[in-house]
Structures are given as structure tokens and as C-alpha cells.
Amino acid sequence: MTQGSGSDILLERMTRLHPKIIDLTLARVERLLAALGHPERKLPPVIHVAGTNGKGSTQAMIRAGLEATGATVHAYTSPHLARFHERIRLAGELIDEDHLMAVLDRCMEANGEEPITFFEITTCAAFLAFAETKADWTLLEVGLGGRLDATNVVERPRLSVITPVDLDHQQYLGDTLAKIAGEKAGIIKRGVPVVVARQHPEALEAIEDKAARMGAPVLAYGQQWHAGVERGRLVYQDERGLLDLPLPNLPGPHQIVNAGAALAAMRELRLDDEACEAGVTRAEWPARMQRLRGWLAEMVGPGELWLDGGHNPAAGEAIAATLRAMPAAKTHLICGMLNTKDVAGFMRPLGDVAERLWAVSIPGEANTLTAEETARHAAEAGLRAEIADSVEEAVAAATGMGAYRILICGSLYLAGHVLRQGA
Template sequence: MTLHSDALLERMMTFHPKIIDLTLDRVWRLLAALDHPERALPPVVHIAGTNGKGSTQAMIRAGLEAGGARVHAYTSPHLARFHERIRLAGRLIDEAALSAVLDECLRANGDTPITYFEITTCAALLAFARTPADFTLLEVGLGGRLDATNVVDAPALCIITPVSIDHQQFLGETLAEIAGEKAGILKRGVPCVVGPQDDAALEVIEARAARVGAPLLIHGQHWHVTEEAGRLVYQDETGLLDLPLPNLPGPHQIQNAGAALAALRALGHGATVEAAVTSAEWPARMQRLRTGPLAQAAPQAELWLDGGHNVAAGAAIAATLDRLPKRDTHLICGMLNTKDVSGFMRPLAAHATRLHAVSIPGESATLSAAQTALAARSAGIDAQEAPDVATALASIIADTPHARVLICGSLYLAGVILRENG
């Protein structure tokens, strides 16, 4: 009898001493043992970048599905439950299908070392190969060149969203080094949509594209996107689009929408572009929390949740807060010890009345509340510690019942909140 997916996933955590160990050798070995599902996928759109991968993927999926396409989608990490990572022909994978492919991968792998992300990516590819669909959207887990998703010889399209500094311990210290890893997804003859980039990153992407013969569709050169008079205006050589603003909040979603529109046009699905910006949903990206225990505990407050955790995400959240009506804004923040915490918080200092620091439940790499509070103070934010999110919220609304409260700092913290308040 096949075990429940939770038990299978727990076993997979034990196969390799490191959580992240970038190489494709173990993935190729397992894919060969599974009879190469990566060769039997519906046309693939491969998405790399530091910020905006998930939102861009969500918009592309919304656009394709509005045109009647059946779409597989792979994303990571999950927020509330693992099933979120694998969407089969438009629906989250069900428990029976997930357990079956996980079990098959475990049997094929045996006791050979392999990371959790590698073996679960192989399981997703197996599920995708066996379920009819029109497109497969693959989001890179980390980097690109050596990411477990980088096993498709000839995708239909690649996308590189904005590259910024993150995961330096794996990808390199400089923007150019990190961009080189992201550009590792480029394939000969396969077009690539390139989102807004710093010059140092774009130079590396262009050099790699020239080397492998990949045509680029570059923001600011081949396509343009702006917000004008409360509308999204997109233009490329095919013509101009005048669309509603994205339903995903924040000015940074304009550029993500632009990349999604460029992708849809490159895929020949330009007729369904409005749905891409108006129908996409992506949790924990400036998401309003209106239900659950936290919302009930603070009925007069305005609750938001965001999983962004690097310097660029801090700037994006700050820009989003800047657009909202002025209101006393309190942050409840928990972060991992692998992040540039002060760099994330610095752009938020101008918007935050106070920050309540918490640790992230169940995460070994969490910063303590004391460490997060210290980093907040160094970024110029008045900060105090709290034992948990609920206590922090109670403290805020005791003084300011109508406060705007943003829970932020980590996708892992966002996952905890959605599991308890989804």
C-alpha cells in the first residue's frame, strides 16, 4: 500500500545531508531510472529570476487558461501544503496522484543520495509527462544553470525576471555571477523574455544568449510596459495594449505583467492577455487577510501578508505601501538567518510605525525575535519582540485598533499564517 504523501516527503528529507547542493548529476540519474519523463512534457515555459517568478507564472497561466489551454505548473516553495507545488492541467495534484509519483520516485532512487528538491522535482515531471496538457510552466527553484528543473533540452520559451542579490552562498557574491547562474537556462534557438535588469545582469544575459544562439525579447528594447492614468500600457512590435492594472497589488506587478504579456504573445496566445492581468491569483504577495482567527481578532484592522524576503522585495513592498492610503502601519516580521535582514527592512523604515519581531515556528534557520528586532533597529525602525504573531497583533490593536498590519519577512512565515488563517 502506498503511504500518505506526508510520510513519503518526510523520508525524502533524509536522503542527502545538505538541503541545497547544486548539481544535475543526481537528477539525470533518477530521470534515466524513470525512463526520462522530461522528454515527454507538453511544451515547456522555463522561468528563472530572483523576484517575480511566481507572479509572472501565475499571470501566464491565467492568460493561457482563459484561451482554453490546459496548463501544468510547477512552483516552490509551497506555503500551506506540498500539493501547491504541482498543478496538473489546471488543478492542484490530488493526494492519490501525488503519493503514487512520490512512491515511484522513492523506489527508483533506492537509498542513493539525492536532495529533497531534486527528487520531488522528478516526481512533478513524472506527473506532468503522464497527464495530457497544452503547456508546462516550470519555475526554477534556485539559480538556473544547476537547478533540478534545468533538464529540458528544448523549451518553447524561457523567461528571466529581474535579477537581484539573493542566495549568495550558492549563486555568487556579485550581480553578474548571479545573473550568470540564471542565464544558465538559456537554450540554443529558444527565445527568452527578459524582464527589467540592472546593466551588470543584462550584460551577462546577453553574452550568454549570444554564445548559445538564444533570441532575446528584452524589456526596454523589444517590449515596454508602463502605468498610465490608472491603466497598464504595453507595447511591442506587434502593437499597443491598453489594459486594466493587474489584480495582484503593487507597482512591481506592472513589470511582471509585462513579462507575462511578452511571453503570451511569443507563445501565440496574444488574444487572452487581459485575463493574464485581471484573473491571476498568487498567495502571500501583498495578500489581504480577511478570514481566519487573526482577521477575527482584529476586525477593524487592515491585515496584509507578504512572503518577500530580500532587498528587492523590501523595496517592492515599500513601493506598494506608498500607493495605499495613509494609515498607521505596523510590521510583524520573522526572517531566516540566510537573508540580508537590514537590507530588506531599510526601504520599509519610512512606512513602519513599529515592527514586532517574531521567530518562525518550526524553522531551524529562523532568526530569533531578538535578532530580528536588532536588525530592524539598525535599519531605523522602532522594534520590539513578541512570542508569536497572534500576541504581536493583539499588542498592536490594543493601542491602534484601525492599524494597517503587514506580516512579512519570509515565505515560511507566510506558510504558517496561511495554514492557520487560509
């Protein structure tokens, strides 16, 4: 999407239809979908994915597996990184500008001046595009929570998936793992199977309680299936047997957890072994331990430049585990975060995996944490902290200090900024 395009202008208008960015309720979505003729009832079979971490990666693996069978797949994800079109994938291809303009226009006309959040009206636009484009499957990623998320209007999906639940968005979802998991479990529908990734015990209990009330068969890690690494291979086992697969294409130990959930979903959908292997080895998902190779990476010379958008304590743990699993190298972090996040919780695991952290503010984001505050949290976590005016300045400074591996991290908004620069 180019700056100032028609969809840019419409999307900007949509942000003014409701004073709050997040306001969890289904009433506004249901009203607009009714005005549009209920496109949510005309979707190809739906796989609905909720959770705190790993939703996008898990969905990407399921999509790769389905597409390996020759199936066509719609996919809805959020947020976008470089441009809004990334959120809506129609039968395998990102929605084009003209089509996006058309569905946004229709949603705006049907909504009139009624209040509705940006995520709600753009979700309705995605449903409209999905309903009117032929495909075999629809993958829906929850935006926030589950029970009151705008995507949670599909009455009977084919399958629900709940990825690992952790503390995030407590101001909206509750202050305990059990409460947050209860909100995520709101996507569970009566009689519809639910794949459950590895969970904290209190989260699993809340999910299983909801599934029992809904009569939904549970396919849970450690019970109906197991996934782990043996001799450098991904080994998955369920009642149908064992899969001995290459490690996931997406790097990091946490991707073993995501791959397990994706494989459980693919097996429930009766995909064959070849499709299952394709799911974990062909999936691509940007800003999840992504190796950058553009002009910014060239500044590092023979070194490595990586990008990750994780931003909560569990993501900090995943990043730390991933760096520990890599060959030893002098590592610096470049970090920018939003002031709505648990910055201390994110930083805490990183204190012993990097030599230094360069703190930056996120360009163009009103809710960015200042570089000074980010540096303070980093120092409290045991990192030697420096401040830089930009990512480029931080890369140059880290390279000048002999860093071989540099990881830009802390926010999907920072990751999006980096990718928009063509890095």
C-alpha cells in the same frame, strides 16, 4: 495534506536521502530521470521561468492567460506555503493525495538508496506526473539559480523567461549581480527565445552575453517591449502594437514589472488581447501582498491585515513601494526571518513606511532568526521595534496601539505558518 498522511511520511523519508538541503548539480537528477524512462522528454511544451524575484507572480499571470484561451496547463512552483501539493498543478488542478503518493513511491523505488536532495527527487516526481497527464502546456519555475537547478533538464523549452535578478543566495550563486545573472541565464537554450524583465545593467549584460552565445532571440524590457502605468492603466507596447489594460490583479508597483514580462511571454506565444488581459487581471498568487480575511484579520476589526513572503532587499523595496502607493494609514509590520537572509538589506527600505515593527520567531523553523535579532535589525533601520511571542500576540498588540494596516512579512515560511492556521 493532513498531518501524518502517506505523502507526509514519504516526503520526510526523502529529506534523509542527502545530507544537504541544497547541493547544485544535475548528475543526480539525470540519473533518476533515466531510471524513470526520461519523463522530462515527454512533457507538453515548456515555459521555463527563472529570476530572483517575481517568478511565481509572472508564472501565475502566464498561466491565467493560457487558461483563458481554454488551454490546460501543468505548473511547477516552489516552495509551498501550506502544503506540498501546491507545488504540482496538473492540467489546472493541484495534484491529489493518491496521485502524489503514487509518483513519490515510484521515484523512491527507482532511486533506491542513492543520494539525492529533496528538491531533486520531488522535481522528478512532478515531471513523472506531468508526462503522464494530458495538457497543452507546462510551466516550470526554477527552484534556485538556473544553470544547475533540477528543472534545467528540459533540452528545448518553447520559451524561457528571466524575471528581475537581484542579490540573494550569494553563497550558492555568486557575490555579484553579474555572477548571479549568469547562473539564472543558464536556462537559456540554443535558439529558444528568452523574455527578459527589467534588470540592473550588469545583470542584463550577463544575460544578453549568454543568449548571444546560444543564438537565442532576446525579448528584453526597454528594447523589444515596454510596460508602465499611464492614467491608472497598464500600458504595454511591442512591435505588434499597444495593449491598454487594467492594472494587475496582484497589488503593488512591482507587479507592473512582472506583468510586463508575462505579457511579453504571452505575445510571443501568440495569445490574443483578451487572453493577455485575463493574464494580468485573473492571476492569483498567495502571500504576495495578499489581503487576509479570516479569523486573524477579524482581530484587526475595521482595519486591514496583509501577508507577504518577500525576504530579500529587492522584496523590501517592493513592499515599501506598495505601502507608499496605498492610502495613508497607521501601519505596523510583523516580521520573522531566516538567519540565512540579508536581514539588514530587507529592513532598510521599510524604515519610513511603517510606524512600528513587531519581531517574531518563525515557529518550527530551525533556521529562524530570533525575535531579538530581528528587532535589532529593525531598530537599526529606523523602525520602532517590539518583540512578540507569536503572530497572534503581535496582531493583538498592534491593534491595541491603533494600527489600521498590519503587514506580516519577512519569509515565505512565516507566511506558510500563517496560512496553515486558516488566517
